[in-house]
Amino acid sequence: MINWKKPSLIILIKRMTAVGLITFFFPLLVVFLVYTSVPDLRGTNSLKGRKIVIDPGHGGIDGGANSSDFLEKEVNLEVAKKLYQELTRSGAQVILTRKGDVSLDQLNNISSSRHKRDLYARVSLIEKHKPDIFLSLHINANYRQPSTTGSIVFYNKGILNSEKLATVLQENLNILMEKHNLKKHRAEPADYYILRNTNYTGVIVEMGFMSNPREKEMLKTSRYQWQLTKSIVRGIEEYFSTSGNYRPNRTTENFSEGLPGIKVYFPGSKGEDLECEQLQTKKVLLSKNVTKELVFEVVARLIRGPQRRDLWVPFDPETKIRHIVLIDGVVEVDFSPEFTRVPGGSFAELLAIKSLVKTVTQFEGIYGVKILIEGREAELLGHLDLSKVLTPEVPKAVIALVIDDLAGGETGRKEIMTIRRPLTLAVMPGLESSTEIAREAYRRGYEVFLHLPMEPEVGRPEWLGPGAITTATPLEKIREIVLTDLQDVPHAAGINNHMGSKITKREEMMREIFKVASEMNLIFLDSKTTPDSVAARIAKELKVPFVERDVFLDEVNSLEHVKKQIRHLAEIATKTGQAIGIGHVGITGINTSRGIIEMIPWLEDQGIELVFVSDLCC
Template sequence: MFLRGKVNLLAALLLLALPIFALPAGAAAAALSGRVVVIDPGHGGNDPGGVNPELGLHEKYVNLAVARRLQRMLMDAGAMALLTHNDTETAELSAGGLKLPYFSLRRRAALANAAAADAFISIHTNCFPNPRRRGAEVFYHPGSAKGALLAAAIREQLAGIAGGEGCTCRAASYYVLNQTAMPAVLVELGYLTCASEAARLLDTAYQERLARAIFLGISRYFQAEAAPALANGGLRPRHKAQLAIVIDDFAGATKNGTRAFFALGKPLTFAVMPNFPDSASIAQRAVRQGYQVLVHLPMEPFRGKASHLGPGTIYVHLSDAEIEQRVHRAIASVPGAVGINNHMGSRATSDARVMRAVLRAVKAHGMFFLDSRTTDRSVACDVAAELGVPCGKRDYFLDNVNNIGYIKEQLREAARLAQKRGSAVAIGHVGTTGANTARAIREMIPELEAQGIEFVYLSNIIFQQQRSMTGER
C-alpha cells in the first residue's frame, strides 16, 4: 500500500479539501462502514510512557482514555475498531502484587497487519525539557502517500481545538509506522511537561474533543478516498439494509458458543451479565477484539427461575435510589459497555416507575437502552422517550428453538424485515443454544451479505432511529 518517493503535503491537503464538503450525508457513513481501524494506545501495562511527576500523571492513562473514546465513535459509525491493548486486561496477581503486562511494538504492528486494517492510529502524549513546549503533532511514514493524507486530515481537525497552538504534521520513521502495511499515523496529543496543557489532557471533556477530532479526520480521509469514484459515478453511497445481532448472556460461567462467537469477526454486539467475577474480563476481551458491549441487566420477570437472574437484579419492590445504585454498580462491572438491555425482566419493564429509575441511571452514563421485549406490556421505550434516552426494540429472537435450521430461518426473517424497513435487531444467546446459534450465523453470513444485508453494531441502528425521530441528519 505504500508509495515510495517524496510526498507533496500541499497536494494532499488540497485533495482533502476539494470534494468532501459536497459529499452527500450518506457518503460519510458509507465511507466508514465496514472499515477496520486499529487504535494503538501508546505505552501501557508496565510501561507508563512520559510522566508529569507534579501531577502524578502517566502518559499511558491519557492515551488509553482517548483511544477508548475514539474506538466508541468509530464503532458507532459502523467501523470495526480494534485496540492493540487495554492496559491491564492481562495483568496477573503474583506474590509481589499486580504484575502488569508488556505490549511490544512488534505485537502491535502484527495485530494491525493480521487484521488487514484499513488504517492504524497510534496515540501518544509528549514530554520535553522546555515546559513551554505545547501543541499536538501528527506523524506519518515518509514513504506513504496515503499515510500523509490520513495525517493531514487528522492534523486539520486537531488544529481546530488546539487553543491557538495549532498542530504540526510531518514525516517520521517510527517503528509502528515502518512495520504496518496500511496508512498509519502517530498522534501526539500534547505535552505533559507543559502545566496548562497537562491540566487539559486530564480533562475528560477535552479528551472527548481530541477523540472527536481524530475520528473526524479519519472519516474525512475515507470520504476523500471515495470522492473520485463518486465524482465519476462509479461509486454511489448505498443505503444497505442493516442487521444488528445481539448475543446475550456472556459471563457468569463457561458457556457453549463463547469461543465461536468471538471468532465471527463481524460487527456484533455482546451483552455481558454484570457483577460476576469474569464480567470485566469478558467485556474487555470483546471491546479489544472490536465487538460492541452492553450490560445485560437482570430484571424481575413475571415468571422464571430466580436462579437464572444473577446478582444485582432489578426488582419492582426496590426503591428508586436502590434501583439506580444497582444500575450504576452493574455498569461499573462491565467496562467498555455503551448501552444496556434487559435480561428477563417482563415485570420490571412493564413498570413505569421502575423503568424511570433504571433509565435515569442509563442517561447519567450517556448510554442507550435496548428493550429485549420479553413482554408486550413493556413501557421501556415510552419512558425512555420522556427522559430523552435513545431506545430500541428487539425484532426477533433467533434461538428460542435450539435447531440450526430454525435459527437460520429466523435470520432470514430478520433480513427480510431489514430490507423492508431498513434495519432490524435480532437477539441470540451463548449457553444452551450457543454452539448452534454461532454456527448458524457463521454459515448464513455469505448468504445475507449477498442479499445486500450489512451487519452493524446495535448503536448504529438505535442512533439512526433517534436521528430520524428528531429530524437530525
C-alpha cells in the same frame, strides 16, 4: 584483552562522520581513519522545540486489526509511548492523542457513526495543537496474501513536505526491514481520512503486517517495538535537520468557467454519503457528441479530486481515461491500471465506485457504468465485483447482533469471540466471571452492555441471577442495584433487559432505571419480552438513547433456525434500513455462533453491514 601475537581488528562505530579502524600488528600499530556519509543528526539538535503529535490508532472499543492473541491498538499505544519518551528526551514537545486504552469518539458530538466520530476527534486534536508534524501509528493486515510484510508510510500529496517526511521515515524503516528480512516498501500517497482532513504535515505509519505470523510475533515484543521507535526517531531527526521552517499549505488548482447543473460526487468527510461539487472546466465543449464529452469531463474531474478540502479524492490521480463509449444507456469507461490503486482500503474502494456511478448516471438516458482496464473487462476492485454493469445503489442496510447471557452461560462464548465483526455482548452482573469477561470483550474490540436481570411474568427465580430487579424491589433501591451491576460490568455502553416481562410494564420502576441510564449516558435496548413494555415512552421522556429488538435468533435450538432468523432479520433491515437481532450463549450457544459465522458472508453479499448497537443511536 588483545593477543599481541595475532593480528586483531577493532572497529569503533560512533554516531559521527569519522569511524576509526585500528589494526594492530605487533610491534607495528597502523591506524586507518575512514569517513562515512552518515550525518551526525544528534549534534544538530534538530528536534529541540519541535511540536509533534503522535496518534496511536484505534483504542477502547475499537481494537483495530486483531486476532485471538493480538490487538493492534495495544501495539500502537506501546510504540507511541516509546516515541514520546525518545522524542521528549531530545527536546521535542510531544502530544499523544490518547495515553490509555480509550476511544476518542466521545470527544465530539457530530451526527455520525462511532468510527467517524473517533476519526473526527483525532483530526480536531491535530488541528488544535498546530504541530510541526504528526504521525498516526497503525498495524496493517493482508489476509489475502499473508506473506506480505514490512512497514509502509502513507502521506497526502496535497500537504507541503508530507512526501518528504514520508520518504525519510520509509528509508529509515527500510534499513530495519532489511535487517529482519522483511519487505522494503516505498512511501505511498493515500487519501485516508486523517491525512485528507488535516492542514499539517503528517503521515500514517503502518508498522507491519499482523497477518504475517512471523512479523506478528515480532510486533508483540518490546525489543522490536523499540527498534521501530529508533528507526522512526532517526527519520524525524533527518527530516528536521534538512528542512526549513515551512508552514503547512494546500495546493489548489484554478479553474475558469463552470457548467451549471453538472455535478461531481465525492466521498464526504463527515459520513458515508456522497457530496457534490459543480463541475469546473477549462475545455470548451463541442455541440456534437456533447454527452460523451460531458462524461469525459466529469470522470476526469473525479480523478483529479475535489477542490474542497473536506472531501476525499476517490481514485489515484495518476489514473488515465483511455476511451469512453456509450452503448444503450451504459457508459463504458476504459481506464489505465492505476484505476485499481484505490487508496484507503475496502471502505474507500466502495465509496470510490459509488462516486463514479452517481456522477456518471446523473445524465438523462444513462443508467449504468461498465468498467474496463486497458481494454479488458474489470473483475474486482478489492472486494467489489466490477464484472457487471454498475448502477446506483439503494441505501445500505445495517444489522446489530447482540449476544446475551455472557458470564451466565459458557457454551458458545469462545466461538462468539472469534468473530471479527462488530458485535454487542451483553454481560450478566454479579457472577464470578462477569468483570473478567466484560474486560476481555472490551479489550477485543466488542461493544459491552449490562444484561440487567429483571423479573419475568413466567420463569424460575434462579434464571434471574444476582443483581436482579423484581417487583419486590423498593423504588429507592433500584438506583443502587443498577450502579452496583454496572460496576460488575466495566466498559458498558448500554443496558438491555434479561427477561423482564413483568418489570418493563411498570412505569415507575423503568423510570428509575432510565434515570441512571440518563446520568451515565447509556443506551437502553429493550429486548421486547412483552408487547406491553413502556420502555420506549420513558426513554423518550428522559431523552435516553433507545432501540428495541426485532428478532430473537435462537428461541429454537437449531442451526437452521438461527440461519432462517438471520435471513428474516436481513429482510427487515432491507425494508427499514436497520434491524437488531438477539442471540445467546449457553444452551443454544453452539448453534447461535455457528449460524452467525456461516451467515456473515451471505449478509455481506447482500450489502448488509454489521454494526454495534451504539451505531444505531447516533
